[in-house]
Amino acid sequence: MNGHDLIAAGFKPGKNFKFLLESAKNMQQLGTPREAIFEILQELTPVEPDPIVLRTNNIPFGDFLLDSVDIKNEYQTKNYISVVEHMDALMRVPTLRGGAIMPDACPSGSALGTIPVGGVVAAENAIHPDMHSADVCCSMAITIFKRQDDPKKVLDVAQAITHFGPGKRAKSFVRQNRDLIDLIGTFADNSFLSGLEGKAEEHFMTQGDGNHFLYLGHLESTGQLAMVTHHGSRGLGAGLFKRGRQFAQKSLRGSRIPSHQAWIVADSKEGQDYWSALQKVRLWTRMNHFAIHNGVAQKIGNAVDQQFWNEHNFVFQRSDGLFYHGKGATPSFTGFSPDDSGLTLIPMNMAEPILICGHMNKPEALGFAPHGAGRNMSRTQYLREFEAATPEHIDVRFYSGIPDLSEMPGAYKDAATVASAITRHGLGNVVDRVLPYGSIMGGEFSWGHKK
The missing domain is CATH 3.90.1860.10 (tRNA-splicing ligase RtcB)
Known part of the structure; x- marks a missing residue:
């Protein structure tokens, strides 16, 4: 049994891979059936926590800015577009459960997903400085x-x-x-x-x-x-x-x-x-x-x-x-x-x-x-x-x-x-x-x- 056999069975290379391969070879020499080896290796494999990632899609947020925007005013329009772009990105953060933008909202940073001035978010078990x-x-x-x-x-x-x-x-x-x-x-x-x-x-x-x-x-x-x-x-x-x-x-x-x-x-x-x-x-x-x-x-x-x-x-x-x-x-x-x-x-x-x-x-x-x-x-x-x-x-x-x-x-x-x-x-x-x-x-x- 070699590493390709373990990968084919669904085991991923990593810091524990060498230990799993040595264990598999030892069990094979002792005559353990192939399927039983893989079951034992599953029990020996530590469960990796799910990676912390942004949501694929944002969750909705309350918009109390839009109806105060004069679409003929380029400054107001640009401000609104920028605020919404930031909120769209922000609401993908996995801790957030809700959000809103106030009628006075404006951007407060260049990094996409920065909470605007006039922004509110509700987070579960998290404080975001x-x-x-x-x-x-x-x-x-x-x-x-x-x-x-x-x-x-x-x-x-x-x-x-x-x-x-x-x-x-x-x-x-x-x-x-x-x-x-x-x-x-x-x-x-x-x-x-x-x-x-x-x-x-x-x-x-x-x-x-x-x-x-x-x-x-x-x-x-x-x-x-x-x-x-x-x-x-x-x-x-x-x-x-x-x-x-x-x-x-x-x-x-x-x-x-x-x-x-x-x-x-x-x-x-x-x-x-x-x-x-x-x-x-x-x-x-x-x-x-x-x-x-x-x-x-x-x-x-x-x-x-x-x-x-x-x-x-x-x-x-x-x-x-x-x-x-x-x-x-x-x-x-x-x-x-x-x-x-x-x-x-x-x-x-x-x-x-x-x-x-x-x-x-x-x-x-x-x-x-x-x-x-x-x-x-x-x-x-x-x-x-x-x-x-x-x-x-x-x-x-x-x-x-x-x-x-x-x-x-x-x-x-x-x-x-x-x-x-x-x-x-x-x-x-x-x-x-x-x-x-x-x-x-x-x-x-x-x-x-x-x-």
Whole structure:
């Protein structure tokens, strides 16, 4: 008996093949019948796990973008085609059980199958770092003040208290927050957070750059002064994302899954640690928002009437056990977080009202709503092809002193179109709006590398 006999019988060459061939020859010398040899070899052959591969066909996803597209507008059309191409490829990932694109969806990467901004996916027993994005827990927070105040004075105070872009907070300043220090003290026991304590301290009460902002306005319903911030978890979240992505990619090395679609098995030890790390980063981000808000309230001597917040770059586990990844998508289902107030915030751009929405839990949208107005083109393309202008009817400020023209309202989709789609599709119930007075954004920074 030789190797050709084993191959003809269905045995595949591999690291166990030599052992099988030697066993077959020994049994043949002992007079074992040929068919019996093959049966014994089957029992000696280890079962190879099925290779992890993408599905041959994608599964359907909810499309809430199409009916907002003006087919005569080449930018909107190209944006839509690109978003759908990415989702078609993405929905072949074997862990995914559902998906949707919001009315503000736009591409967020060149690798085919990258989840778009404004994308939502539900995964079974899997957490995909790239599907909640590097800006972990990017979120909105609002403070509604009890009494009126001079909005210019309030914005002046906010500009003095907050911090955008690079730079570090002094440890002596940060360590006055006891709850923060207690939270950071739990990082050492988590492999995904250990060593990131410095980032959690240095970036506290800072807000990044790009589309992050501090916005001041008045409630349409009552006229009350309201402050809204938009930012994520800064260097802390970026560090967690990097570690999670590296582990996910390493654990699927040798599979046929693209690296940007890799996942951590949720019920594994590492999956439980990553989930715990996400919750700690979420708490840090909430503290970060309201430390800024409460600092402003204290300086202006105004009492807080109401505060609430919601994340839109995060992972949520629902009662069905699936992990819902929102990348630039706002949860619109009851109980999305332990501190769910029943309301969520959806901004448009610096010159437009911020929507305050009640939950609608649209099943086809996986219970999500848009997170803003989205873009129809990249920042670079916008600056190359359009003349950006700062709105004159509101108080616009840039922390760095240099305007970021790629953040002008014209760079975003039409706010009225997106707001209309939210109502038309039942994605959220608009119960109030924050009418704009002014906004502070980061502006252009020198980060030590080319932008």
